[in-house]
Amino acid sequence: MAEKTDKNTVVVEKTPTVTFTLDGREVTVPKGTTILLAAQSVGIDIPTLCWHPKLTIAGSCRMCYVEIEKWPKLAISCATEAMDGMVVYTDSDLVRKGRAAVIQFTLMNHPLDCPTCDKGGECTLQDLAFAYGVDNSEFDFGKHRFGATENDTTFDDVVVGPEIVLNRNRCIRCYRCIRANKEAFGEFDLGVFERGNHTEINVAPGRRLDNPFSGNLTEVCPVGALTHLDWRYKIRVWLTDTTSSICPFYSSGSNILLYTNQQQNKIYRATSRVNDDIDDGWLSDTTRFGYQVAMSPDRLKMPLIKKDGKQVEATWEEALKLIGKRLTEITEKKGRVCIGGLVASSQDNATLFSFSKLLRKVVGSNNIDFRTDYRMLPQTSGGAYDVLCSQPFSIVGINQSDVIVTLGSDLVKEHPNEYLRIRKAVNFGAVSVYAMNPYRTKSSDVAKKELVYQAGTEEILINSICLVAIEDGLIDSSLAGNLAECISPSTAAESAELCEVNLEDIRAIARALADGRQITFFAGEIVGRSINREAIAAALCNLHRLFGLSGRCQMNILPRHANSCGAVQLGLLPAPVLATKDMLSKLWGGWPESEPQTTDRMMANMKKDEIDGYMIVGANPIMLYPDREFATDALEGLDFLMVADLFETETTALADVVLPLASWAEYSGEYVNLEGRVQKTHQALKTDYDARPGYEIAALIAQQLEQPLFENDQTRDETITKVLAVDSTLPWPDEFLEVKHVADEVDEEYPLVLFVGDDSHHSGYLTEKSNSLTNFQAEPYVEISPTLAKRLGIDDGDSVRVESPVGKIVVPVRISHHINNDVVFVPMNFSGKQVNSLIMRKSRVDRVRISKVVD
Amino acid sequence: MILTPESVTRIKDAAALYPQAKSAILPAITIAYRQVGHLNPDLYGEIAGILDIPAVEVAEAASFYTMFPKEPVGKYLIQVCHNISCALLGAEGLLSYLQDKLDIEVGETTSDNLFTLVRVECLGSCATAPMMQINHDYYENLSRAEVDRIIEKLTAEAQSGGTL
Incomplete structure (x- = not known):
């Protein structure tokens, strides 16, 4: 039964079915179901090698043979549809004979080097050869060998990318890797070459296998042909235990398994733990290799306290005493509002909630935030931006959409999982994707149209979509109300001109929004980072209202970090939404009276000496706050700074007390993903030095202040569950909001627009500590378009100076087709180059100029 | 470009x-x-x-597609079919005759860069076996004398600067 949702009514359509006999059982399935899937649905296992649930059918391995009565030959069940009256046997003598023969063919060139193969123990081919008792082929000619030399028969390992190793002799030509790479990831760095006996998988000429999803290929490979360096020859898979966990970097919370060995107290790798509702079994490389961060030898092992201007090692007891003493001094001297906190939204619920209570209940201030890299945040909450952020969003909903629109999101870098979802929607459904970005991104690979607008004109762009809908009569004119008076410019043509986009493209998006049955519309980091975020959100609210999107559109500004949603719901904002605030003040018997202050505001007040004590947990504002000078001045001006983190950073360097923080792999915790889904991680490592989880640190500080936080962990977790249950969805505004164009001043000295973000193999300041990820990319660069490179006479790899009115850095150039002429992109996740020194806190659009460094 | x-x-x-x-x-x-x-x-x-x-x-x-050379080849790419019909009618003998005549092994190019000799699978001209293809043309019903004549003609053509 397929459900079709019309705008208002739900029509239930009956799908035709077929009934057939499978191993003597009558089975009814929807028409079009393959025998393989039908068998799986009733628990009959048919062996496969080339078939993969998330990929198109190749039918190249022949392993899934079944016998069908009255058919002349065995049929491959992966590609044969079940038909009425068919009588199918999945385990007859003929089938077993056929499959055994298939294995013989498959082993024709396979080296059977299981003892030295890393796939041993988890290899489908090994299992099937075992199951069918076949250990070699009957061909009497020698096996074809790939290898650099004649003797190079077993270890013909070719390193084809920063992480991936290819062994062509083990390859059975199932083409899973090729299909995954092309279909699921849209990458073209791997291909099939030559033919017949000599057919080989290899990287495209002149390329490396280094796409952001490359690690998945080792998982889809059913044999040991593709393995990754990080895992090879380190441990046998049967000597590992698995611990379920989730991705600690991105907000979708992809499900992962950590392979550990308790005696060694090590994590050996991460693989996907397929969750069709979230990740479909694909992981970005950052998620896959990010576990190495937890095991980095650079981890902070002991507390540090500043003595005579120098940080020296100390015990927890000394450190905690000092924190207690200084916080009490400041509170007594200046009053409670002088202490603030910044707790990163990559921390688990218990940590976030404990610090929220520490700041609000014990210290008694509203100076708490989880946002490190957003400037000029509004002091109040409940504005259009918060309304959008609070809206429900479902990842699977992306695949149920017929129209997908994204605004200001470099998807692959910010939301790799959602990028793959959109790809899937495009591959397997009738969906129109429109991406709107200030520079060309990889979204253009999936989008029907990627609209590139002038940086900083998002709200006018959204206005223009509304205006065109009114002008062209695409929407019910009664819905238009007084919108035209609320926005300026007041014609679509003028707005489009300001955004430097083609009116026809705007029209196409307006039409799609007017006609869409199920729409997914989300904005990303470019909107989140913009100081104009409130106006952009207001324009989006207007659009939502004008097009009557309620009930047929999931619209959101997607959160960025693993637990951003948890942070919002647990009240980590200086001014949480009313429902949350009510719940918390009920639980805590009151609410601090101090003025709510965002990270941004707190920093401004540090300079004015109005914030004297600051506690940072798992955040690095000096590196990531979009104005390095401002952040440095602020933190240097503090009387007391405590930082808890995994590593020594630019920020810990300024601290009076540095505490070693346990990583997500070292304790069990809960995280809320962007859909509001609460997911658990489990402890995979024991900290063999004295690092502690954030919630424990909060509790210890509270003890020092003689006000225990919670009776025990259980009461804490029960309270968290209660707070998470509060519905924090904000209602859409019931009128059109004002969105007027404000001209941006352009300094002609700095003609290029600068965008920052993460490299596609990194996320935030921690992933630099993963060796695998730095093998992909270790240094910052400036990405520029070929046209700009030509104009400036710059070649790929040349050193250039990137200058803004406030700073300059020297980085190598990367020429990319995924960027347009007047825009440059610099990743901010590498600590070496102080990229945020180029940025001014109050700029709407960051501008730079670049010039070649002549040595 | x-x-x-x-x-x-x-x-x-x-x-x-x-x-x-x-x-x-x-x-x-x-x-x-x-x-x-x-x-x-x-x-x-x-x-x-x-x-x-x-x-x-x-x-x-x-x-x-093996018919596209992936490395630079001589001016004339001689592709000798060695499949069943041609083999029965002496393709291997023809190949070794060409090797001796041009003083190269199969797969090599003459030092004057004129001829490259390769062995190929069926070219679909079994009725006129033995046969070979040079650049874009078929040469059929071959004998040693015929091969001599063709090589001579091509050498002369190359020296006079003409093309096939």
């Missing part, structure tokens, strides 16, 4: 014949091969750029 404007136009014309540009990969590599005399990754990149498809797809197709 290695491809001449004329080749580019011909590739674009070929692509216009198909609903998908990808379908024009074979015509495109044929055009490139005829212009350059062999194929290489730079050409795959250029073709991919013209057809707006990933370069790897061009490389894959090119690698599948």
Whole structure:
């Protein structure tokens, strides 16, 4: 039964079915179901090698043979549809004979080097050869060998990318890797070459296998042909235990398994733990290799306290005493509002909630935030931006959409999982994707149209979509109300001109929004980072209202970090939404009276000496706050700074007390993903030095202040569950909001627009500590378009100076087709180059100029 | 660009014949091969750029077809069929005769860069076996005398600067 949702009514359509006999059982399935899937649905296992649930059918391995009565030959069940009256046997003598023969063919060139193969123990081919008792082929000619030399028969390992190793002799030509790479990831760095006996998988000429999803290929490979360096020859898979966990970097919370060995107290790798509702079994490389961060030898092992201007090692007891003493001094001297906190939204619920209570209940201030890299945040909450952020969003909903629109999101870098979802929607459904970005991104690979607008004109762009809908009569004119008076410019043509986009493209998006049955519309980091975020959100609210999107559109500004949603719901904002605030003040018997202050505001007040004590947990504002000078001045001006983190950073360097923080792999915790889904991680490592989880640190500080936080962990977790249950969805505004164009001043000295973000193999300041990820990319660069490179006479790899009115850095150039002429992109996740020194806190659009460094 | 404007136009014309540009990969590599005399990754990149498809797809197709040389070859590429009909009628003898005559092994090119000798699978001309293909032409019902005559003719042609 397929459900079709019309705008208002739900029509239930009956799908035709077929009934057939499978191993003597009558089975009814929807028409079009393959025998393989039908068998799986009733628990009959048919062996496969080339078939993969998330990929198109190749039918190249022949392993899934079944016998069908009255058919002349065995049929491959992966590609044969079940038909009425068919009588199918999945385990007859003929089938077993056929499959055994298939294995013989498959082993024709396979080296059977299981003892030295890393796939041993988890290899489908090994299992099937075992199951069918076949250990070699009957061909009497020698096996074809790939290898650099004649003797190079077993270890013909070719390193084809920063992480991936290819062994062509083990390859059975199932083409899973090729299909995954092309279909699921849209990458073209791997291909099939030559033919017949000599057919080989290899990287495209002149390329490396280094796409952001490359690690998945080792998982889809059913044999040991593709393995990754990080895992090879380190441990046998049967000597590992698995611990379920989730991705600690991105907000979708992809499900992962950590392979550990308790005696060694090590994590050996991460693989996907397929969750069709979230990740479909694909992981970005950052998620896959990010576990190495937890095991980095650079981890902070002991507390540090500043003595005579120098940080020296100390015990927890000394450190905690000092924190207690200084916080009490400041509170007594200046009053409670002088202490603030910044707790990163990559921390688990218990940590976030404990610090929220520490700041609000014990210290008694509203100076708490989880946002490190957003400037000029509004002091109040409940504005259009918060309304959008609070809206429900479902990842699977992306695949149920017929129209997908994204605004200001470099998807692959910010939301790799959602990028793959959109790809899937495009591959397997009738969906129109429109991406709107200030520079060309990889979204253009999936989008029907990627609209590139002038940086900083998002709200006018959204206005223009509304205006065109009114002008062209695409929407019910009664819905238009007084919108035209609320926005300026007041014609679509003028707005489009300001955004430097083609009116026809705007029209196409307006039409799609007017006609869409199920729409997914989300904005990303470019909107989140913009100081104009409130106006952009207001324009989006207007659009939502004008097009009557309620009930047929999931619209959101997607959160960025693993637990951003948890942070919002647990009240980590200086001014949480009313429902949350009510719940918390009920639980805590009151609410601090101090003025709510965002990270941004707190920093401004540090300079004015109005914030004297600051506690940072798992955040690095000096590196990531979009104005390095401002952040440095602020933190240097503090009387007391405590930082808890995994590593020594630019920020810990300024601290009076540095505490070693346990990583997500070292304790069990809960995280809320962007859909509001609460997911658990489990402890995979024991900290063999004295690092502690954030919630424990909060509790210890509270003890020092003689006000225990919670009776025990259980009461804490029960309270968290209660707070998470509060519905924090904000209602859409019931009128059109004002969105007027404000001209941006352009300094002609700095003609290029600068965008920052993460490299596609990194996320935030921690992933630099993963060796695998730095093998992909270790240094910052400036990405520029070929046209700009030509104009400036710059070649790929040349050193250039990137200058803004406030700073300059020297980085190598990367020429990319995924960027347009007047825009440059610099990743901010590498600590070496102080990229945020180029940025001014109050700029709407960051501008730079670049010039070649002549040595 | 290695491809001449004329080749580019011909590739674009070929692509216009198909609903998908990808379908024009074979015509495109044929055009490139005829212009350059062999194929290489730079050409795959250029073709991919013209057809707006990933370069790897061009490389894959090119690698599948053995009739496109992937390394520079002599002015005349001699492809001797060694499949069943030709083999029965002395293809191997013909091959060794050519090796001796040109003083090269199969797979090699003469030092004057005139001839490259390769052994190929069936060229679909069994009725006229033994046979060989030189560049784009078939030479059929071969005998040693006939081979002498052809090589002589081609050598003379090359010396006078003409082309096939």
